[in-house]
Amino acid sequence: DAGVIQSPRHEVTEMGQEVTLRCKPISGHDYLFWYRQTMMRGLELLIYFNNNVPIDDSGMPEDRFSAKMPNASFSTLKIQPSEPRDSAVYFCASKDGDTGANVLTFGAGSRLTVL
């Protein structure tokens, strides 16, 4: 398996534009998580899915953020409209809920810069 795949790796956009980040989890993993990493706030959990269903989105900062998982192999995190304070590295992670060990496998991240 190629691991968790995220795209794009880097995104530079202007304030007000829509941003879509993509994630392909490891095949067979039934949990998918979106995290945001900044220097000021560290690693924050935004939302997670189980079997494609959003379970907890309490970490989503505001209505400008939305996430979907239309099938087991694809998820998106969308920011509309984007703001400079959204600049961060966004990570997707997945895990196999059946193992019970709760070990996450992370993607390489998408670095977002909003000008």
Added chain:
Amino acid sequence: AQSVAQPEDQVNVAEGNPLTVKCTYSVSGNPYLFWYVQYPNRGLQFLLKYITGDNLVKGSYGFEAEFNKSQTSFHLKKPSALVSDSALYFCAVRDWGTGGFKTIFGAGTRLFVKA
């Protein structure tokens, strides 16, 4: 509420010397504890975990961690540091308060190993 604390923002150690990266935790259920490492421009990688059993847990790249229930600590250790160990290290705990599917990460400790 579950939480982890990493009291040191940065740890400096000379190559060949032993290293310790500190972590303390607070959990309301059984402590499932983890260490992850993040190299520059990469996602987090799992190093090791404690769920039950021996208090000394061995993981990847020669790292180990000691679970101490009385001190609620889970310090990461390595007998002989390498320059290539320089990275950002995260301690994490399974969040039983939300059904056990979330992972709470510490703020991270940056390790510098000097040649």
